[in-house]
Amino acid sequence: MAVQVRIPTILRPDAGGQAVVEAEGETVGELFADLVARFPNLSSKVITEEGQLHKFVNVYVNDDDVRYLDKLDTKVTAADTISILPAVAGG
Amino acid sequence: MSRFASPVDLIGNTPLLDISQLSPNPSVSILVKLEGCNPGGSVKDRIARSMILAAEANGSLAPGQTIIESSSGNTGIGLALVARSRGYKLKIVLPENVSPERKQLLEIYGAEIISSPGSEGSNGAVKVAQKLAADHPEWWYPYQYANPANVDAHYTGTGPEIWRDCPEVTHFVAGLGTSGTLLGVGRYLKEQNPAVQIWAVEPPAGEMVDGLKNLDEGYIPPIFIDFGGADLLNRKKMVGPRESIEGVRTLAEIGVLVGLSTGAAFLGATKCAAEIDSGVVVFLSPDGAWKYLSSEAWTGDLDEATERARQTLYF
Numbered sequence: 546m547a548v549q550v551r552i553p554t555i556l557r558p559d560a561g562g563q564a565v566v567e568a569e570g571e572t573v574g575e576l577f578a579d580l581v582a583r584f585p586n587l588s589s590k591v592i593t594e595e596g597q598l599h600k601f602v603n604v605y606v607n608d609d610d611v612r613y614l615d616k617l618d619t620k621v622t623a624a625d626t627i628s629i630l631p632a633v634a635g636g
Numbered sequence: 637m638s639r640f641a642s643p644v645d646l647i648g649n650t651p652l653l654d655i656s657q658l659s660p661n662p663s664v665s666i667l668v669k670l671e672g673c674n675p676g677g678s679v680k681d682r683i684a685r686s687m688i689l690a691a692e693a694n695g696s697l698a699p700g701q702t703i704i705e706s707s708s709g710n711t712g713i714g715l716a717l718v719a720r721s722r723g724y725k726l727k728i729v730l731p732e733n734v735s736p737e738r739k740q741l742l743e744i745y746g747a748e749i750i751s752s753p754g755s756e757g758s759n760g761a762v763k764v765a766q767k768l769a770a771d772h773p774e775w776w777y778p779y780q781y782a783n784p785a786n787v788d789a790h791y792t793g794t795g796p797e798i799w800r801d802c803p804e805v806t807h808f809v810a811g812l813g814t815s816g817t818l819l820g821v822g823r824y825l826k827e828q829n830p831a832v833q834i835w836a837v838e839p840p841a842g843e844m845v846d847g848l849k850n851l852d853e854g855y856i857p858p859i860f861i862d863f864g865g866a867d868l869l870n871r872k873k874m875v876g877p878r879e880s881i882e883g884v885r886t887l888a889e890i891g892v893l894v895g896l897s898t899g900a901a902f903l904g905a906t907k908c909a910a911e912i913d914s915g916v917v918v919f920l921s922p923d924g925a926w927k928y929l930s931s932e933a934w935t936g937d938l939d940e941a942t943e944r945a946r947q948t949l950y951f
Binding site: 553600601602603605608609610612613614628630631632633 | 757758759836840841854855856866869870871872873874875907
């Protein structure tokens, strides 16, 4: 099942210059595994060696941050849009 | 009591307004805490006072000293208000892409503005302030992102006020900037009732941060780590500029004039209300509409206003 993943400007050079890519998977973790297989440079920037989300990366399924859902196990469907965004400050 | 000796004494005790007529769920009430009623016009007056009083008490800030801080505006304005009344000089590192009203208010209060690149957002302003503070050890640098007095202002002020006025609260929703509001209010409310859910709202980190060169320039406020933010928050929602503007327009229709980040928090509150069966959602409005009138968010074409908001730092 193909799901759309939005890539932030900062990671586009590692994703063939694309703003949106399609990935296969039933969970966020599976989508990332598929993405990393095709774009190896994304690997260390999104997922740590321990298999966790990089601390300066926020991943959203539609408008929900997956850290507060089921993290990489968060389920996705073809109707969802996944966004990868850098963590930044406000204030 | 409504007679005061100093503008600093006017900070806090803001009103909680029931706006349940805008709830998408008839079994969920929604109330908004109007922090724009603070004397400097935003929730940041609270942390400005709290950080300065704590520094005076521990001796790190002495009369006549210069204060340096980075701010997208409201913390700077709050510090300027307190600094004016207590005799400190103030320098604020301000990203170029904030609303002109924020700059004007800082100038009126006598703060010196040091510009940082708009493309780097608040992250860039933090870096400039850290460098200046390191070069000038004689200045006092509150560093709101790492200062426990930021959280404390909400733990001892905002949180207890909400509990006093609305002990039936089931969900608290607020924007995530420094994370001080969510940490302080969230911790206090959960201590009173562990079942209270804490929801964060943040704007998409979009074009505003195209100046970031790599992800390691990303930023997590040290207080978020120190106060266990990841365990305290139950949900985090992203709300974009278009929804935020639609939110402030909806609120204006019932006579509530609030800033753009309140539009985002309002959307977070309505999403929360729509998802739960029943409950009482309290959300925090960081400031009023006045500093954003030049953005024409209320009067202009929605597409154009959204595009302008995209280029502006409003959190």
